[in-house]
């Protein structure tokens with residue numbers, strides 16, 4: 420099933436058309452159509468094994484689909500490599516951390532800033548405080564509320580702070596479409612509101628966000644629309660109210676949570 424096009428008029432920031440993945444005869448994902456408007460936040464929910472991570476893997480280029488297309492800002496990137504998608508503005512966090520644990524917090528962000536600017540990737544070039552890349556790195560750390568941890572090794576951060584740092588790295592890479600894969604996973608209850616604020620700020624900055632998340636209250640509180648996956652298909656993509664009231668969704672998923 421396709422979403423009902425709440426992405427609206429104009430070119431979607433992200434679109435998938437008829438997206439499918441079959442591996443060894445097993446249908447992992449089938450016929451997913453979804454349009455995400457610039458600045459929109461779409462939450463992706465569904466039971467374990469529904470295909471949420473597979474959808475992200477296809478959008479970010481980790482897997483090639485066996486059917487369908489992925490478009491970024493109207494351009495077909497279905498055959499584009501992960502790094503090249505990143506260069507045109509698609510950023511993704513993973514369920515497992517992808518940071519450099521021995522580098523400091525600010526160094527991790529600065530490295531991403533340098534990469535985007537096409538400059539040196541040498542760690543030796545880090546200590547030039549006050550240069551443009553460092554200044555920008557600090558700005559991203561302010562955005563995610565981590566500037567007070569700038570000099571700490573990334574590997575020594577709490578789980579919640581690592582998630583914030585991953586997001587700062589995406590911002591430094593210049594991502595305009597941000598895929599967040601279970602950002603709240605493993606967070607203590609006390610850390611959730613801080614990360615929710617960060618995600619709200621990212622949306623407020625005009626970026627487009629897709630977020631796989633099992634915390635329903637977080638999804639319902641943040642998302643403009645909620646996409647529900649089930650058995651590799653997209654059941655519905657609509658406003659939180661409509662999704663919560665949808666009978667098919669109640670039967671397929673939400674009923675299980677009650």
Ligand SMILES: Nc1ncnc2c1ncn2[C@@H]1O[C@H](COP(=O)(O)OP(=O)(O)OP(=O)(O)O)[C@@H](O)[C@H]1O
Pocket residue numbers: 442445447465466467468469470471472473474648
């Ligand atoms: N490379 C693969 N080869 C075979 N099966 C796969 C592969 N990748 C995913 N699957 C299967 O496809 C289904 C969807 O997996 P996926 O990880 O996308 O689900 P999910 O909705 O993200 O689940 P969770 O909430 O548990 O992370 C699962 O049954 C999984 O075992």
